[in-house]
Amino acid sequence: GENVEQHPSTLSVQEGDSAVIKCTYSDSASNYFPWYKQELGKRPQLIIDIRSNVGEKKDQRIAVTLNKTAKHFSLHITETQPEDSAVYFCAAEDYKLSFGAGTTVTVRA
Amino acid sequence: DTAVSQTPKYLVTQMGNDKSIKCEQNLGHDTMYWYKQDSKKFLKIMFSYNNKELIINETVPNRFSPKSPDKAHLNLHINSLELGDSAVYFCASSLGFSGGTGELFFGEGSRLTVL
Numbered sequence: 001g002e003n004v005e006q007h008p009s010t011l012s013v014q015e016g017d018s019a020v021i022k023c024t025y026s027d028s029a030s031n032y033f034p035w036y037k038q039e040l041g042k043r044p045q046l047i048i049d050i051r052s053n054v055g056e057k058k059d060q061r062i063a064v065t066l067n068k069t070a071k072h073f074s075l076h077i078t079e080t081q082p083e084d085s086a087v088y089f090c091a092a093e094d095y096k097l098s099f100g101a102g103t104t105v106t107v108r109a
Numbered sequence: 110d111t112a113v114s115q116t117p118k119y120l121v122t123q124m125g126n127d128k129s130i131k132c133e134q135n136l137g138h139d140t141m142y143w144y145k146q147d148s149k150k151f152l153k154i155m156f157s158y159n160n161k162e163l164i165i166n167e168t169v170p171n172r173f174s175p176k177s178p179d180k181a182h183l184n185l186h187i188n189s190l191e192l193g194d195s196a197v198y199f200c201a202s203s204l205g206f207s208g209g210t211g212e213l214f215f216g217e218g219s220r221l222t223v224l
Contacts, residue, residue, distance in 0.1 A: 034212070043199065043215040044152065087150055096165055097213065099152040 002027040004092050006100025014108050019077040021103045023090035026071070032093040033066060033073050038102075039086045047088075048075070080107045112136050115200045115216035122190060123224055129186045130219045132200030140164075140206045141183040142213070143175060144199040152199070158183055159206045190223045197221070 003026040013019050025033075034049035050057045050064045050073065057064050061080075066073040073092075077084055085107045090100040115132040122128055134141060142165075143155040157165035158177040172188045183200060200216040 036213075038150075043217055044213075045215070046212045049212070089152060096154060096157065098154075102150045102152075104150075 002030055002092050002094045002096075002098040004090060004098050004100040006090050006103060008103060009101065010104045010106075012106045012108060013080050015080060015082060017080055019075075019080055019084070019105055019107075021075045021088055021090065021105075022072060023074070023092075023100050024070075024072045025092040025098075027092070027094045028068075028071065029094045030092040032097075033064070034091050034093075034097070035062075035064060035075050036089045036091065036099075037086045038089065044089060077105075080105075082107050082109055113200055113202055113214050113216040115198075115219050117219060118217060119220050119222075121222045121224065124190055124192060126190050127186065127188045128190060128221065129184060130198055130200075130221075132183045132185070132216055134181055134200075134202040134214070136202055136204075136214060138202040138204050138214070139180055140203045141177065141180070142201040142203075143183065143185050144201060144215075146197045146199060146218070148196070156183075156185075157206070164206065187221075190221075192223050195221055195223045 006023045031052040036044040037047045038044040050066050061078045063076045087102045089102050091097050113134045140159045142157045155169045156175045161177045174186045177183045197218045197220050199218045201213045
């Protein structure tokens with residue numbers, strides 16, 4: 001089955017700086033890679049996703065890149081703001097969605 | 110107009126008891142899920158149903174029994190609760206399944222505490 005590893009587990013950045021979270025996956029059959037954001041005490045919510053036929057996708061301050069050959073994908077958040085503080089999960093789907101262990105992002109004002 | 114709703118939000122119970130969590134979605138999705146989020150925030154899939162049919166059962170003890178009376182509802186019954194069952198249980202739904210799941214819509218979660 002799919003195994004998703006996510007790094008770092010915690011990330012502290014100064015407001016306005018960029019944040020990068022990296023994930024690797026094991027199953028070359030995986031073809032869908034979403035990212036979820038979970039604020040404290042709330043439900044996870046999709047913030048961006050990418051499919052295997054696309055190398056990069058951007059939505060305002062967030063972007064995701066995918067390297068299928070190396071089996072890794074990354075989330076980039078630019079110009080971080082306090083409301084970006086949350087736990088971020090990457091995931092990869094072969095026949096089911098497998099989540100990484102999460103990255104707790106803290107944006108310091 | 111809640112898309113995925115689950116009840117109750119909080120359960121506190123003694124070891125050995127039985128409890129149920131109910132979930133309903135009004136999105137018209139075909140697939141529903143139960144996820145368990147432990148104290149380390151790890152999200153792990155437990156079950157998935159597609160049009161009332163069980164399609165994923167992830168090595169979950171048989172004390173956990175899901176039931177889908179129709180494609181808009183997925184309930185979870187837990188027998189003989191153990192301390193290790195303490196977690197937040199999330200219900201979720203998606204339009205498709207496998208190879209095209211698309212966005213998962215999560216409920217607010219049900220926090221289960223076993224004493």
